[in-house]
Amino acid sequence: MATSSLHAESINLCQTTTNSSSNLTPMKSIPLSDELLGTFVPIAVYWIYSGIYVMLGDLNQYRLHTKAEEDKKNVVSKTTVVKGVLVQQAQQAFQIAVSLLLFTFMSGEGGVVLPQPSTPVIILQFIVAMVVMDTWQYFMHRFMHVNKFLYKHIHSKHHTLVVPYAFGALYNHPLEGLILDTIGGALSFLISGMTAHTAIFFFSFATIKTVDDHCGLWLPGNLLHVFFNNNSAYHDIHHQLYGTKYNFSQPFFITWDKILGTHMPYSLEKRKEGGFEARPIKKIC
Numbered sequence: 001m002a003t004s005s006l007h008a009e010s011i012n013l014c015q016t017t018t019n020s021s022s023n024l025t026p027m028k029s030i031p032l033s034d035e036l037l038g039t040f041v042p043i044a045v046y047w048i049y050s051g052i053y054v055m056l057g058d059l060n061q062y063r064l065h066t067k068a069e070e071d072k073k074n075v076v077s078k079t080t081v082v083k084g085v086l087v088q089q090a091q092q093a094f095q096i097a098v099s100l101l102l103f104t105f106m107s108g109e110g111g112v113v114l115p116q117p118s119t120p121v122i123i124l125q126f127i128v129a130m131v132v133m134d135t136w137q138y139f140m141h142r143f144m145h146v147n148k149f150l151y152k153h154i155h156s157k158h159h160t161l162v163v164p165y166a167f168g169a170l171y172n173h174p175l176e177g178l179i180l181d182t183i184g185g186a187l188s189f190l191i192s193g194m195t196a197h198t199a200i201f202f203f204s205f206a207t208i209k210t211v212d213d214h215c216g217l218w219l220p221g222n223l224l225h226v227f228f229n230n231n232s233a234y235h236d237i238h239h240q241l242y243g244t245k246y247n248f249s250q251p252f253f254i255t256w257d258k259i260l261g262t263h264m265p266y267s268l269e270k271r272k273e274g275g276f277e278a279r280p281i282k283k284i285c
Contacts, residue, residue, distance in 0.1 A: 045207045046211060062218055063217060142248040144176065159244070162239055213251055264281075265281045
């Protein structure tokens with residue numbers, strides 16, 4: 001009798017435990033949407049790719065400027081540069097997140113994942129986005145040089161790095177980051193019609209290209225130098241004190257420079273002490 005009672009109590013206890021377990025609310029994981037990844041993956045790519053350049057060391061035989069020249073001409077410390085880039089990236093991430101929330105709220109399409117188009121369409125969207133970004137950044141970048149107020153108070157911050165290096169690529173005034181990068185990226189995304197998933201790869205690629213253009217090195221076998229005339233040597237001309245009226249195009253092509261007469265071709269000469277020097281071919285006006 002006692003055994004039967006004990007057995008019944010055990011069954012009741014098991015049932016109670018089972019019911020309690022079934023009523024527990026399962027822990028929800030934080031969804032990693034493509035929009036969220038598109039915001040933060042390029043930031044991670046920036047530091048990973050520029051970090052690779054840091055780990056490669058000085059590579060004096062491939063530098064476009066000597067280390068002594070970098071220390072002499074650059075008027076800000078690398079610690080200041082890292083802090084400045086982090087501030088800009090935090091601001092941009094916040095701006096993008098707010099924009100995405102507003103867009104989702106206004107469109108009423110939250111949670112809807114658009115299907116990926118065919119590969120040829122994605123390639124076309126990439127090309128359109130590259131052209132849009134180049135066009136926006138050329139005219140905004142050039143305007144920041146032409147307008148003395150904007151140059152003095154905003155764009156000159158970027159040019160404190162006369163000798164560029166990889167992790168200083170986005171060392172900009174926050175307002176410049178908003179105008180050139182955030183708005184330029186939004187226009188590229190919207191006009192190309194790419195999905196948020198495709199945008200992860202596009203903005204990551206644009207980040208890699210921007211870092212590479214500022215790396216200050218001319219490395220053999222660099223595929224970005226093979227496929228793009230807009231490269232580290234081309235952009236280095238612009239960063240020099242004599243070159244601020246030329247080579248505004250960024251980050252992909254040099255088309256607008258050629259069309260509007262701001263293209264400065266260069267020759268790449270070997271320095272006696274090692275490395276290379278990008279020298280303008282045309283007469284500086």
